[in-house]
Amino acid sequence: MHRFSRLKAVLIWVLVVVAVVVAAPNLLSDGQRSKLPAWLAHSHVALGPDVQGGSHLLFQIERADIVKERLERTVADIRGKLRESNIRYTGLTGNDQDVTVKITDAGQVEAAINALSALTASRKSGWFGGSIQNVTLERGTDGQLTLRISKDSIDEGIAAAQAQSLEVVERRIAGLGINDYSVRADGRDRIDVKALGSIDVERLKNILNEPAQLSVRMIDESMSGQQALAGRWPATSEVLYSLDDPPIPYLVDRTDFVTGKNLVDVQAVVDAQTNTVAISYKLDSEGAEHLAQKTRQNIGRHLAVLFDDQVMAAPMINAPILDGTGTVPVSFSEDGAHDLALMLRAGALPATLTTVEERTVSTALGAESKRAGLVAGFVAALLVIGLMFAFYRKLGIITGISLALSLVLILAVLSAIGATLTLPGIAGIVLIIGMAVDANVLVYERIREEAKAGHSFADAIDNGFSRAFLTILDANVTIIIAAVILYYLGSDTVRGFAVTLAAGILTTVFTTFTLTRWIVVTWLHRKHPRHLPRDVQTGIFDRANIRFMGIRRYTFTVSAALSILAMVGFATVGANLGVDFAGGSHVEVKAKQGSADPNDIRARLGDLNIGDIEARRLADASTALVRIQAQGGGENAEQSAMTLLRDELANDYEIRSVEVVGPAVSGELTRAATLGLLGSLAVILLYIWLRFEWQFAIGAIIATLHDIILTLGLFVLTGMEFNLTSVAAILTIVGYSLNDTVVVYDRMRENLKRYRKMPLPILIDASINQTLSRTVLTAATTLLALLALCLFGGEVIRPFAFVMLFGVAVGTFSSIYIAAPVLIAFKLRPDAVDSDQNKKVAEPGTNSGNPAV
CATH class of the missing domain: 3.30.70.3400 (Alpha-Beta Plaits)
Known part of the structure; x- marks a missing residue:
């Protein structure tokens, strides 16, 4: 296809213009974006907390609080049902999810079971008509009944608590004046919070942790709290402690007559003259009526104002409170009173939210990291384009244009999907700068081979793009699979890397076969070159006639020895696990x-x-x-x-x-990382198995394991922390190594069909030599990008870049000296064909890249 249709060319450039428009808002300030149309104003990449500063917090709903709430409700329901039916009982107690009660009169046991049947009845739940039984009942001896709260009931309570907590958490964060935040459900019992900018994270956590359940009861003045602790107190009361240090015990009635739901407004009041702090309140009509009734009937007694089942204040009732307003003195600091008022205004949480994971970055460090990432990207782009120009001259300039347009497309894709750019995400873009030229190099080298084979330059271009397509597709599928697995590992920072990696690979492949091809074809028709430009320098690799397989036994032995040492070190010394996995x-x-x-x-x-x-x-x-x-x-x-x-x-x-990182999250991350590594290997190798013969898949497995083992050995040797970013590095190394392996395998497969009698070691050497220019250039550009990232990317990302540098070098080595020799060991060809290995073979059509034997 020597020409591009006008329609196709127009569509390509329309897409480029759209991409530029979609990506452009990223260069504008918030004020400038607000003036754009609504559909375009929101088209920008959000910066993660590790880039602009802020906190990423993960909260877990305390199951124990839900169990306690269900237990207290069940005890109260049982008491009420038995009293309604005039059934005498004793020993009504609850423990964990079990409630026991003894029916005093054995003749009333059946009546008691009937009275409690409403609690034990099943009910439908869900779209498909599933049933839930909140409570099960077991009958014991001597009138003993045991009622057990079901797991389904607890799970239902947790789900309801999560939904309610989402709204409360949003109101509390908004009350702090934080503008840039997000709150979402995570799993069945967690809430994920991101708050960006300069924030007081300790204050934020304290405000979000507290249930802030307010209630007002009466103090039971039949005895003091100390006396109650020393003896027995009425069943209608309970002993609660004050917020003082040391806490003071109070005997408090169990019945709430005002709760936080009755609050209309709450404010902190500070008296500068007396230096006292109080909370002013206003109740709704229902709360005001209940408070008026209780205070009218109990003048001279004390109220108990409870905050999360602790006595916050115990004021004496001097006069009826009829209008539902007033103030309550509290022993808090001014800031504490303001936070208390904020929590009460936002509403109570149904359960405590425990912080199980925190990742906080100061705005100063975030700005430094962003600046370092941009510098690393700029340096990487200069180095990569410079190297491509040195080898390809005019075609290298085309590659530079293609790379620039690919970066615009990446930014447009990330903007369109509303992606969050994290520090590993920036590292992913820098890495893509190095890997993006791979498709161009494959195409250019195919064009060069076609031109050398005697085709016209126009045909060489057409055949080069066509024949490189499947190779590029096979090579990049492995990296896409690795990126997809990375996305599901569960960490937002790693997800950011996975998204940019996948977007980068897809856009660069697309750019190669649209924009790059259009530019090359346009150049062909305007300049009418009849042969490959003489300033293309990759011909130096044509003279390579390296007998790679001649030393395969030595390289295999050394690699095996190093792999064994790495495994022994990992098993005995172990890796220095970071907080992601060790807590x-x-x-x-x-x-x-x-x-x-x-x-x-x-x-x-x-x-x-x-x-x-x-x-x-x-x-x-x-x-x-x-x-x-x-x-x-x-x-x-x-x-x-x-x-x-x-x-x-x-x-x-x-x-x-x-x-x-708490123990629950670290355990989950460890399982996710393990399953992610195993899953990605399984899927990638299944793909290779389907696309190639089984011997190729075995070779890829062994080469990949070799790369993983040596990389783990690097962690043991250097003592670097092994964390989620390290897992991302390993999976990327796996994808890159297999990318390189697939290119070599693809050329071997072609040569196996072309040279059916050529001895396998000679054929493998020929295939590696034929793809050597691509291997060297792709490795060089990737290493240059990683070197820029390592030197200029900042302290946080430097370990990732260092591991990737090592992995790319090892992956390139394994593609030649591990993946290829395995094919000989597993007899890709029958012995009868390879028995003639020492005879010289010269077949028609052998290029200078194929060694003559």
Whole structure:
């Protein structure tokens, strides 16, 4: 196809213009975007917390609170049903999900069971008519009845609590004045919160953790709280403690007559003269009526104002409160009173929200990371385009134009889908700059081969694009599969990388076969070149006649020995697991004055009794990384340790970034990473199995395992932290290595059909030599991009870039010296054909890239 139809050309450039328009709002400020049409104003890439600063918090609804609520409700329902039926009972108690009661009169047991039948009845639930039984009943001896709250009922309560909590959390965050935030459900019992910009994360967590359930009851003054603890108190009352330090016990009636639902308005009131703090309130008509009735009947007694089942205040009733308004003095600071009022205005949470994961980045560090990523991308683009120009000259310039348009398309795609750009996402774009030229190199080298074979230059261009298509498709499918698996690992930062990687691969392949082809064809018809430009320098690889398979036994032996050492090291020494997999806290701090002192940090934090402390100085002498081991005391223990660290170091250090991962999340991330690695390998290798012979799949498996094992050995050797970003690096290495392997395999498959009698080792050497220019150039451009990322990408992303540098080198090696020799070991050809390996073979049509034997 020597020509592009005018319609196709117009469509291509219309798409480019649309992409430019969609991507353009990313260059505008928020104020400028607000003036654009609504459909375009929202077309921009959102920046993640690690790029612009902010917090990403994951909260879990406390199952114990839901169980307690259901238990108390069930006990109250049983008491009410039995009293309505005049059935005498004793020993009504609840524990966990079981409630026991003893019917005093054995003759009333059947009547009691009938009275409680409403509690044990099944009901339909869901779209498909499934049934749920909230409570099951078991009959024991001597009139004993046991009622068990079902798991389905608890799960239903958790789902309802999650839905209610989403609204409350949004109101509380909005009440803090945070404008850029998102709140969404995560799984069945979690809430995912992102708050961007400069925020007080400790204050935010404290406000979102508290249920803030307010209620008003009467103090039971039949005895004091201390007397109640020393003896027995009435069943209609319970002992609760005050918020004081030390707490004071109160005997409080169990019945609420005003709750937080009755509040119309709540404000914090500070008296500057007396330096006292109070909460002013206004009730709705129902609450005002109940309060008026109770205060009218109980003048001289004390109210109990409860906050999350603790006595916040116990004012005496001096006169009836008839209008439903008033103030309650509280022993809070001014800020604490304002936060309390905010929580009460936003409404109560149905259960405690426990912070199970926190990832916070200061705005200063976010700005530094973004700037470092942009510099790395700019340097990578210059290096890659410079290398392509050095080898291809005019065609290299076309590659540069194609790369620039690919980046615009990537930005347009990310803007259109509303993607969030994280720091690993920026690293993914830089990596794509290095990998994007792969398709162009494959096409150019095919054109060169076709021209050398005697075809006209126009036919060579046509055949080059056509014959490179399947190779490019096969090679890039492996990376797309790796990106899809990465997306489902569960971490937003890794998802950001996966999205940019997938978008980059898709757009660069599209650009190669549309824009690049149009530019090449247009150049062909305007300049009418009759042969390949003489300034193309990749012909230097044509003279390569390297006998790769001649040393396969040595390379195999060395690789096997290194792999065994890596596995032994991983099994004995183990990797230095980061907080993603081991739990605990990872903090970057910056000294407010002078240099960071790791020894001082370790000494100060060591006195807090929070376990082993690791601290090391970074390249910037004023900054240090601090690692706190997993606390082993549940989810709250991790946050408590982090609070102690903040309090201890706040005067001397700025907290630049925080990662806190609780045991539940770290366990899930470990399982997800393991399944992700295994799943991606299985899917990728199944694809290769379907596209090639089974020996090729076995070769790809062994080469891939070789790359993974040596990369794990690098972590053992260097002691670098192994975290989710490391898993992303490994999966990308797998995709890249298989990309390289598939290109070599594809050429072998062609040569197997063309040279049916050529000995397999000679054929493999010929295939590798024929694709050597592509292998060298793609590896070189990818390594240059990663080198730029490593040198200029900043401290946070440097470990990822270093691992990728190692992985790309190892992956290139394994494509030649592992994947290819396996085909010989597994007898891709029968022995009868390969037995003549030492005879010289010269077949018609052999190119200079094929070694003559």
